[in-house]
Amino acid sequence: xxxxxxxxxxxxxxxxxxxxxxxxxxxxxxxxxxxxxxxxxxxxxxxxxxxxxxxxxxxxxxxxxxxxxxxxxxxxxxxxxxxxxxxxxxxxxxxxxxxxxxxxxxxxxxxxxxxxxxxxxxxxxxxxxxxxxxxxxxxxxxxxxxxxxxxxxxxxxxxxxxxxxxxxxxxxxxxxxxxxxxxxxxxxxxxxxxxxxxxxxxxxxxxxxxxxxxxxxxxxxxxxxxxxxxxxxxxxxxxxxxxxxxxxxxxxxx
Amino acid sequence: xxxxxxxxxxxxxxxxxxxxxxxxxxxxxxxxxxxxxxxxxxxxxxxxxxxxxxxxxxxxxxxxxxxxxxxxxxxxxxxxxxxxxxxxxxxxxxxxxxxxxxxxxxxxxxxxxxxxxxxxxxxxxxxxxxxxxxxxxxxxxxxxxxxxxxxxxxxxxxxxxxxxxxxxxxxxxxxxxxxxxxxxxxxxxxxxxxxxxxxxxxxxxxxxxxxxxxxxxxxxxxxxxxxxxxxxxxxxxxxxxxxxxxxxxxxxxxxxxxxxxxxxxxxxxxxxxxxxxxxxxxxxxxxxxxxxxxxxxxxxxxxxxxxxxxxxxxxxxxxxxxxxxxxxxxxxxxxxxxxxxxxxxxxxxxxxxxxxxxxxxxxxxxxxxxxxxxxxxxxxxxxxxxxxxxxxxxxxxxxxxxxxxxxxxxxxxxxxxxxxxxxxxxxxxxxxxx
Numbered sequence: 001x002x003x004x005x006x007x008x009x010x011x012x013x014x015x016x017x018x019x020x021x022x023x024x025x026x027x028x029x030x031x032x033x034x035x036x037x038x039x040x041x042x043x044x045x046x047x048x049x050x051x052x053x054x055x056x057x058x059x060x061x062x063x064x065x066x067x068x069x070x071x072x073x074x075x076x077x078x079x080x081x082x083x084x085x086x087x088x089x090x091x092x093x094x095x096x097x098x099x100x101x102x103x104x105x106x107x108x109x110x111x112x113x114x115x116x117x118x119x120x121x122x123x124x125x126x127x128x129x130x131x132x133x134x135x136x137x138x139x140x141x142x143x144x145x146x147x148x149x150x151x152x153x154x155x156x157x158x159x160x161x162x163x164x165x166x167x168x169x170x171x172x173x174x175x176x177x178x179x180x181x182x183x184x185x186x187x188x189x190x191x192x193x194x195x196x197x198x199x200x201x202x203x204x205x206x207x208x209x210x211x212x213x214x215x216x217x218x219x220x221x222x223x224x225x226x227x228x229x230x231x232x233x234x235x236x237x238x239x240x241x242x243x244x245x246x247x248x249x250x251x252x253x254x
Numbered sequence: 255x256x257x258x259x260x261x262x263x264x265x266x267x268x269x270x271x272x273x274x275x276x277x278x279x280x281x282x283x284x285x286x287x288x289x290x291x292x293x294x295x296x297x298x299x300x301x302x303x304x305x306x307x308x309x310x311x312x313x314x315x316x317x318x319x320x321x322x323x324x325x326x327x328x329x330x331x332x333x334x335x336x337x338x339x340x341x342x343x344x345x346x347x348x349x350x351x352x353x354x355x356x357x358x359x360x361x362x363x364x365x366x367x368x369x370x371x372x373x374x375x376x377x378x379x380x381x382x383x384x385x386x387x388x389x390x391x392x393x394x395x396x397x398x399x400x401x402x403x404x405x406x407x408x409x410x411x412x413x414x415x416x417x418x419x420x421x422x423x424x425x426x427x428x429x430x431x432x433x434x435x436x437x438x439x440x441x442x443x444x445x446x447x448x449x450x451x452x453x454x455x456x457x458x459x460x461x462x463x464x465x466x467x468x469x470x471x472x473x474x475x476x477x478x479x480x481x482x483x484x485x486x487x488x489x490x491x492x493x494x495x496x497x498x499x500x501x502x503x504x505x506x507x508x509x510x511x512x513x514x515x516x517x518x519x520x521x522x523x524x525x526x527x528x529x530x531x532x533x534x535x536x537x538x539x540x541x542x543x544x545x546x547x548x549x550x551x552x553x554x555x556x557x558x559x560x561x562x563x564x565x566x567x568x569x570x571x572x573x574x575x576x577x578x579x580x581x582x583x584x585x586x587x588x589x590x591x592x593x594x595x596x597x598x599x600x601x602x603x604x605x606x607x608x609x610x611x612x613x614x615x616x617x618x619x620x621x622x623x624x625x626x627x628x629x630x631x632x633x634x635x636x637x638x639x640x641x642x643x644x645x646x647x648x649x650x651x652x653x654x655x656x657x658x659x660x661x662x663x664x665x666x667x668x669x670x671x672x673x674x675x676x677x678x679x680x681x682x683x684x685x686x687x688x
Contacts, residue, residue, distance in 0.1 A: 014299040018324020018417040046383025105305040200414035201428030
């Protein structure tokens with residue numbers, strides 16, 4: 001019995017393309033996956049371009065009005081749209097600038113030529129189109145990507161872990177970075193990355209997004225107890241989580 | 255008669271060039287044999303990193319700026335750290351310098367291998383991507399993946415991962431590799447030499463297009479080593495500049511068809527990258543890398559941009575050999591847990607510079623009371639854009655006798671040779687410190 005391989009495509013918007021590179025890296029040890037799918041569109045890696053695909057992986061934030069049509073066209077074609085990485089999922093670091101007045105940001109970078117370049121506040125792609133599944137992180141985790149693709153090929157939608165990172169970190173028997181005088185967002189951030197940052201001596205920066213019911217006040221209290229001033233706490237929360245934090249605070253982009 | 259005429263009209267519009275990092279277009283208009291328009295358009299969405307850095311604590315800068323680019327994440331992080339460390343008077347330990355260099359080679363190797371095997375080689379082998387090669391030339395693909403995996407693993411052992419490094423921090427590291435991990439790397443580096451030889455042999459068989467346009471090449475230079483981190487700015491035309499005078503070299507300006515800025519120094523354009531490094535620092539290459547350069551017919555000063563990929567192969571040889579030297583040095587002296595070196599002050603201004611895979615990169619920060627108040631970045635692709643466009647302008651009239659498809663391919667291969675990193679290039683600014 002021959003069955004047609006599912007056609008998959010990769011697209012990118014405002015991003016560093018590091019998640020697509022991680023996809024390439026993940027294939028280093030999972031080459032057999034290429035037998036199970038047909039990649040029809042992956043501009044960063046191949047010249048062949050097909051517009052007939054069932055699963056679309058999208059990296060990057062939407063950061064200008066003119067990109068909305070490209071997103072909608074992908075949505076119309078694909079049966080399943082997957083947000084690939086923190087920029088697509090959360091707005092990622094692109095949303096850091098949303099706290100600053102847009103005109104000021106534009107003229108700071110492009111001076112009196114700012115009008116040449118279109119932009120608007122950076123946002124997750126889910127603010128523009130319906131997203132069926134998410135592979136979080138900055139960058140995505142290779143193993144989670146492979147596992148998610150396998151689930152999608154079986155017709156299932158991968159679910160994100162609901163536990164906070166602390167659970168995963170404790171199971172790895174890592175020394176808590178708070179005891180090393182460092183600050184970590186582990187208590188409020190979604191697990192699934194094998195706690196790679198604390199494992200390498202750095203506090204979690206929140207790239208996988210908040211758990212469903214983050215106890216923000218308690219975390220802020222813990223951070224304050226560890227000597228962080230209010231401004232330091234907001235810097236920590238306003239890296240990958242800016243878009244989510246502004247939503248929680250009901251603050252509109254400037 | 256179709257196809258070629260003596261005075262052809264040609265309209266080329268390559269929307270979103272493939273097998274490059276980021277979004278660019280090639281637009282060429284030839285009317286009656288005369289070149290009317292020749293543009294390398296950069297249409298990536300602007301990302302405004304310099305604005306994002308304003309008001310941030312200096313300790314976050316390297317993690318934020320590594321997100322400029324997934325391919326040069328270690329390069330941006332290292333350059334960012336050097337800018338901060340220069341601004342705040344941080345003196346690095348010998349161990350930190352050794353670990354950073356080895357980590358840096360991991361990225362140079364990863365990026366060069368990706369470029370020469372997966373982005374460039376398909377053009378020469380007549381396919382649209384590396385994927386058909388997996389069945390037609392599995393040895394080549396498996397070799398590339400093996401070499402690429404080792405490169406990424408170097409970064410993983412030292413900094414947690416290549417995209418985006420975790421353990422690199424101002425003044426040092428937050429995690430240290432065990433001797434066991436370094437010994438494993440040493441064994442794999444030794445074993446990969448056979449793959450490196452095969453890579454040189456493969457590139458000896460490829461027909462590199464014959465095209466030259468004399469230009470200025472600019473790279474970091476150190477008297478005693480082939481420079482990747484720190485040094486002075488050196489030109490193949492003439493002149494050396496200390497890092498804090500980088501603006502006299504880059505002279506950025508803007509054009510409407512590109513969200514990336516452009517740069518020029520002593521001519522209408524200049525080139526940076528592997529070729530510029532080889533041209534400026536040939537004598538400092540590892541002897542084995544020089545042997546490879548001779549075998550591949552690369553002689554400084556080389557002005558053929560299609561040879562950039564060959565220069566990358568030469569640097570792959572150099573990076574593997576020097577990584578073995580560095581690993582030996584680390585194994586001999588041992589790696590100790592070290593607290594990061596502290597800043598001497600919390601206010602200051604500094605420029606950091608590294609030779610990232612695509613060329614010389616500058617980060618420039620002004621810090622007050624531990625917060626960044628002004629930031630500027632000048633990225634290799636920005637510096638190469640005008641030079642690539644000048645090359646296109648010089649190339650097109652010489653190949654008008656070819657079919658439109660062949661001209662398009664020649665132009666795409668030219669742009670690809672520069673290994674443009676468009677995500678990197680679209681966020682630059684006028685230096686304006688508040």
